[in-house]
Amino acid sequence: MPNFYEFFCGGGMARAGLEPEWRCLFANDIDPRKGSAYAANWGSEQLRIADVGSLRAVDLPGRADLAWASFPCQDLSLAGAGAGLDGARSGAFWGFCSAMRILAAQRRAPRLIVLENVAGVLTSKGGEDFAAICASLQGLGYRFGALTIDAAHFLPQSRPRVFIVAIRRAHALPAWLVSPGSPSHHASAALQRAAAALPPQLAADWLWWRAPEPPRANLRLADCLDGEPNETRWHSVQETERLLAALSPASRRDVELARASGERAIGALFRRTRPDGAGGVRVQAEARFDGLAGCLRTPGGGSSRQFLIVVAGDETRTRLMSPREAARLMGLPDAYVLPARATDAFHLVGDGVAAPVVRFLSERLLLPLIGLDRERDLAPRAKSA
Template sequence: MSERTFYEFFAGGGMARAGLGQGWRCLFANDFDPKKAASYAENWGGDVLHVGDVANVATNQLPGHADLIWASFPCQDLSLAGNGAGLGGARSGTFWPFWNLVKSLRDEKRKPRTIVLENVCGLLTSHGGADFAALCNAIGDAGYWFGALVIDAQHFVPQSRPRLFLVAVDQSMNIPGHVISPYAVDMWHPHRLRTVQATLPERLRSRWLWFAPPVPKPSATRLIDIIEDEQTGPCWASEADTARLLGMMSPVNRAKIDLVMANRHRSVGAVYKRTRMEAGRKMQRAEVRFDLAGCLRTPGGGSSRQIIMMIENGRVRSRLMSARETARLMGLPDRYKLPERYNDAYHLTGDGVAVPAVRYLAENILLPVLNLREPHIVAA
């Protein structure tokens, strides 16, 4: 089988590249952030990397005819924590100059065969679904079949991280029947996705595909497995600080701690500080889980950093999650070189795409589509 080629936009530290893995060759990568770009170059080399605004990239910088364009465009204006600007915002709105490049490639007869757009699920409800409809309209007008699915990283790593993957396939290509379903599948197409899809104009719904990969095998990686054997990151907090953290827990969360302590086994939990409304006023609470870490986020403030809670022999300790532990939660191998500064590393991982989710999508949708030789008729 010939090597597949791709362009990687909004590349960050190259997590999509890590997920695609062997058998794929990157022809061009772009990111605006010089710190993330430095990590990309450190791990993958800088020969195909262009650092700068995507609006200033020209098609003559994009060599060859790529099988895939991967674009994990900025989510800040689409996330629940964002400002609600949507695709008109300064960050998420960079999708449009990127899409102008795609249209220019089409005009040059170098239209990419497949495209994957990855973002937060907030894209589905941004501006009442209008932003998602605008993306679908752009993709459909460019001559693609398309569909979306939500893949949660917890299928592969101990992190709750649902993300929206919008997959487009050139209309000239055939679609293998086993990668699509005639109807929505609950596992991949949650209610809010089905709802917004139903509001699309008929001309767009006629191009829609319900991509439905097989159910992945349960992950064998536990939260305790991501803990570093030799700690390289933040130090353990003082007993007083840990006591304050426990004091921020609701009775429900404190009961989880007491239950684990009673079992006397070494256990690891992940703690997030969140603001909750209680009795009509805002309260900062610490919430713990022992099965999964919460969704990693960029370190915009202290509350966005996850805390490790270790319980062993009746003793409770706490500390910030290390950079290497966040990388493991994203499915990055330990050989992946992280930035030396903690915040830079946390920003890199918290803003990335889960590596095994990329790999799963590539193996179960992208490669079957690209490798298909026999014709297949797609039902509208």
């Protein structure tokens, strides 16, 4: 059975997508509260709470086939201040690179590395940060490519993310997993521009990964909601009116269309926060009734907690989304143990990676890259050279 390390593990959502085909050797996060959630769900045997940059060789057991790193996105997000990889949070990527160098020096470098982050990683600092990530992987001895995948293919949440997948240059590369000279299904226009802008020395190690188009999700937002009565109270009429007053013109029209239909409509309402170009921020509410929630964020992120909006004729009600509902939108089962405090639960979920997307990547790309697939017997194999 292949092994993996999970860096920036949070509540172990990458692990939720990788297991049972993979076995976790090591998990790391700097946040003790997230570590408590991880331990509640996975145990603490493999977990180490520490700054990734402080890890030593003795902290990293065995030899993993895969190092998964969903490194912090705050400085790369469109809602952030634009610090990029120089920022205090997204700059933790360099600590991860240090850990990989430690492993390489001991001939224990993982065969595969997966980096997951927001789409802003492609455009941060005019593409310089993306090129810096690629240069770091090249310097560690890897070839690399990327895919853009939206969790909306699997779940009722719009959550586009970039997955940079790197393979050790010394390992065989199955030709059928690479698209020759052309992008695959999972290549947004922004990714194609970022790849085209790489300097020749980095472009020489660039790969367009070939993975099938995932199926469209068969779940809708309403399928992930708690039944009545709900632990989260409905807003007063005044609170709902304040939210509706902040809607963008397009969203106001959508609400009016929902009312005019005469049918019960369930939607998601969220507030976007973006720099206003004058040193401040602007906030605008948006609602959608397409069966999807907007991208879940941490409570302190660029978008606050999401609301539910229910329109039934002349009656419109709103309330905050519950932590359990948010967890379902990330593909976590109801048996997953969430922190008791709602704020901690939303930090955990909003910072995570959607488990079904991880599972798709594992089955369709990562396992085949190491010579396994889900249909085969994933029995223990001989240690690779």
